[in-house]
Amino acid sequence: xxxxxxxxxxxxxxxxxxxxxxxxxxxxxxxxxxxxxxxxxxxxxxxxxxxxxxxxxxxxxxxxxxxxxxxxxxxxxxxxxxxxxxxxxxxxxxxxxxxxxxxxxxxxxxxxxxxxxxxxxxxxxxxxxxxxxxxxxxxxxxxxxxxxxxxxxxxxxxxxxxxxxxxxxxxxxxxxxxxxxxxxxxxxxxxxxxxxxxxxxxxxxxxxxxxxxxxxxxxxxxxxxxxxxxxxxxxxxxxxxxxxxxxxxxxxxxxxxxxxxxxxxxxxxxxxxxxxxxxxxxxxxxxxxxxxx
Amino acid sequence: xxxxxxxxxxxxxxxxxxxxxxxxxxxxxxxxxxxxxxxxxxxxxxxxxxxxxxxxxxxxxxxxxxxxxxxxxxxxxxxxxxxxxxxxxxxxxxxxxxxxxxxxxxxxxxxxxxxxxxxxxxxxxxxxxxxxxxxxxxxxxxxxxxxxxxxxxxxxxxxxxxxxxxxxxxxxxxxxxxxxxxxxxxxxxxxxxxxxxxxxxxxxxxxxxxxxxxxxxxxxxxxxxxxxxxxxxxxxxxxxxxxxxxxxxxxxxxxxxxxxxxxxxxxxxxxxxxxxxxxxxxxxxxxxxxxxxxxxxxxx
Numbered sequence: 079x080x081x082x083x084x085x086x087x088x089x090x091x092x093x094x095x096x097x098x099x100x101x102x103x104x105x106x107x108x109x110x111x112x113x114x115x116x117x118x119x120x121x122x123x124x125x126x127x128x129x130x131x132x133x134x135x136x137x138x139x140x141x142x143x144x145x146x147x148x149x150x151x152x153x154x155x156x157x158x159x160x161x162x163x164x165x166x167x168x169x170x171x172x173x174x175x176x177x178x179x180x181x182x183x184x185x186x187x188x189x190x191x192x193x194x195x196x197x198x199x200x201x202x203x204x205x206x207x208x209x210x211x212x213x214x215x216x217x218x219x220x221x222x223x224x225x226x227x228x229x230x231x232x233x234x235x236x237x238x239x240x241x242x243x244x245x246x247x248x249x250x251x252x253x254x255x256x257x258x259x260x261x262x263x264x265x266x267x268x269x270x271x272x273x274x275x276x277x278x279x280x281x282x283x284x285x286x287x288x289x290x291x292x293x294x295x296x297x298x299x300x301x302x303x304x305x306x307x308x309x310x311x312x313x314x315x316x317x318x319x320x321x322x323x324x325x326x327x328x329x330x331x332x333x334x335x336x337x338x339x340x341x342x343x344x345x346x347x348x349x350x351x352x353x354x355x356x357x358x359x360x361x362x363x364x365x366x367x368x369x370x371x
Numbered sequence: 372x373x374x375x376x377x378x379x380x381x382x383x384x385x386x387x388x389x390x391x392x393x394x395x396x397x398x399x400x401x402x403x404x405x406x407x408x409x410x411x412x413x414x415x416x417x418x419x420x421x422x423x424x425x426x427x428x429x430x431x432x433x434x435x436x437x438x439x440x441x442x443x444x445x446x447x448x449x450x451x452x453x454x455x456x457x458x459x460x461x462x463x464x465x466x467x468x469x470x471x472x473x474x475x476x477x478x479x480x481x482x483x484x485x486x487x488x489x490x491x492x493x494x495x496x497x498x499x500x501x502x503x504x505x506x507x508x509x510x511x512x513x514x515x516x517x518x519x520x521x522x523x524x525x526x527x528x529x530x531x532x533x534x535x536x537x538x539x540x541x542x543x544x545x546x547x548x549x550x551x552x553x554x555x556x557x558x559x560x561x562x563x564x565x566x567x568x569x570x571x572x573x574x575x576x577x578x579x580x581x582x583x584x585x586x587x588x589x590x591x592x593x594x595x596x597x598x599x600x601x602x603x604x605x606x607x608x609x610x611x612x613x614x615x616x617x618x619x620x621x622x623x624x625x626x627x628x629x630x631x632x633x634x635x636x637x638x639x640x641x642x643x644x645x646x647x648x649x650x651x652x653x654x655x656x657x658x659x660x661x662x663x664x665x666x667x668x669x670x671x
Contacts (some may be wrong), residue, residue: 179596190602255550257590257597294552301552302482309486310641318613337524344604 079214081110083118090224090339091120091322099126099136099331108139111333112258116282118358119335120222120322126331128209130355133331137207137357144196144358150249151185151265164356166208168348175346175351183348184259188252191291192223192316192340195358197205198292199248200272200368203336205359212353213326218346220324220332222339228279228315236277244297244366245308251294273297275365278337286338287315288365316340326354337361374400376407376414383519384618385411392419392627401432404629408500409578413517413618413630420625421504423458423652429627430502432652437498437655440544441480444560451479452652459653461503468565473645475532476611479553484639486547486587487518487612490655491589495567497658498632507650508622512642515628516619517635518649520582523611524572533636535583538571539593540604546590568593571607575633581612582634612636622651632658 081093094114096105099348115121128136137143146164147151159165168176168183176183196203201348215236229237248271253261259267278288289312296304325343326330334341346352372416376385383579385407390400407414412566421429430436442450451466463471463478471478491498497583503515524532529594543566569591585608592600619640620628630637632655640647 140644184596187598187602191605198572259597259600300479302479302548303473305551306482306485307641321441345603 081107081114083114083121085118086120086122086205087224087289089227089320090118091122091222091314091324093122095124097123099123100128100261102135103139103239109154112140115333115335119224119226119338120324122324123331123333124327126209127329130163130332133207133209134160134162134355135354137359138334139206140205140359141362142360144199144360147356151181151261151275155312159355162357164358165355166211166343168352175349178348185253188256188258188291189343190345191252192255192312192342193290193292194225194251194288194336194340195356196270196336196361197274197288197290198249198252198269201320201361201364202274203337203358204361205333206356207331207333207359208354208356210326210328210330210332210354212351213330214346214350214352216347217308218326218352220326220341221344222322222324222334222341223316224322224338225340226318226338229287231283232314236241237277240276240311241320242360244273245276245288245293245304246295246297247274247290247292248272248294249292252291253317254294255291264344265347270321273366273368278365284338288313288337289315290340373621374403376411378411380519380618381417383411383522383616384413384415384517386415386417388417390416392416392433393421393425395428396432399438403432405577408434408631409575410522412519412521412621412634413628415620416627416629417623418625419504419627423452423455426502426504426627426652427455427457427655430500430656433500434656437480437657439653439655440491440494440563442476443563444558445477448625455656457639458640459655461651461653462507462648470645470648472494479551480548480555482589483547483553485641486550487636487638488547488586488588489520489584489636491632491658492569492586493542493547493567494658496586497569499656500629500640501609501653501655502627502629504652505624505626505650506548506621506652507648508624509642509644509647509649512640513647514619514621514640515637516617516640517637519616519618519635520522520585521580521610524581524583526616527610533571535571535607539568539569540584540589540600540612540646541566541568541591542586542588543567544588545591547587549590550587566590573633575631576587580634585611586637586665 081096087094143162144163158171195206249269280287295301374390438456439459442456490501545555547591
């Protein structure tokens, strides 16, 4: 099977055609997808009518999957989907829409802030693979920002200043920022901060910014100074020139590299179902040694 | 020489020339400046070597001066500019004229000025005009950026305009500081720190023009779950501060910039504040035009 890619943005993101992700793929095809994501960071596959099992199989061909159970506020038994899925929907286990003040809904509003998946884990995610089963008619776009282009566009003084900075990421911070409210003791203890470098260097030598709403501080900096600085950097990194907005069609499958992008969801009408299912390919190595306990 | 105003962007920011603000102004001059403010929302006056006294005198042409909150919260020995509480010290200097240390509390507090805001929106009446005078400017950075909340409102789609028309936001100085990880201690000043409510959509008392009344001091929308409110306000802030609505002022010594807090937001940009000095003096006119609804002490 040959694949073709058509760029969706001047800097990154491409639509891939000639692939049926519901069926097992050859080593050659997988290599072609990996080469494409290496180059474009975000890949869009149209009309992929995947079942959950097929999405799992497709995702597993790129590596070990993350299990989302045990992160955030989801508890075993309260999940609608297999534990390897992040349920990015507004639908409850009883298949009805989550109420406006539903805790899981409010928690998921954190996805409206720019982030990189699982940056709060010691080994953060590699790829995310999101399947649009029921998409919003209006709004609900997923926006992606190219952190390689964002890094490249910094001036030399800033590049030098940030080169060795290490940040602390935690869900506690991003939930605080959004005013989520009280977390339980168990939730807090599952959200212990982890360290990540601010500038990632990739095997091909390219560098990218590693930002996101989970960052609460920069090691060695006064917190307010770090936060004001990170806001400026995030604003720089998410300026429109670096952003691709994905308008979902039903059964779009979008795959992105969390190591070189940030993303966020835009607002949509909570009175209509939006059913998106995410699988996450785990990363392999930490970005930096964690602090000694 | 007659005063003239040169627009910087078609209807936003005017550069004023032909006027000496160190001298007392005629009624006509004051009226001309006010009408310039109504049109441009931000006015820039270059080469005005004002003393503190002259800045206060010029400012009083436009109404009663506001006493700054930070002034009220500070002890006399901490004030670099003496007991003139209506003069805000927007500098990185301490009472001994030394550059503040990296972890200095006042520095932490002031870092929130790098978030978009409208002065004193955390007070029941907000602020009308603010006047900021540059005494010492850094060699690099330290711009002040202004965003036009009238244009930002106009550019919203009709559905959003309808949705926000009657929304009321909760503003608090404690919230904007919390966002950057600085806890404001109340030290017996709880009454001055209590959240206030303002309508999100406001109409200018003179021109009738509609604006967004936004600020990083907003921590909630009345009747909305907090996370939903904050995400929505963030989206609106991002819309309202996109480059086409923003003017960046690169300061020269003795610039005086005056802006209308009811129709603009502003923020300071970073500079090397541990090595360079930036000394600005601020006066603010008490707000009159913002519809305010203080939160009752026992708020629901």
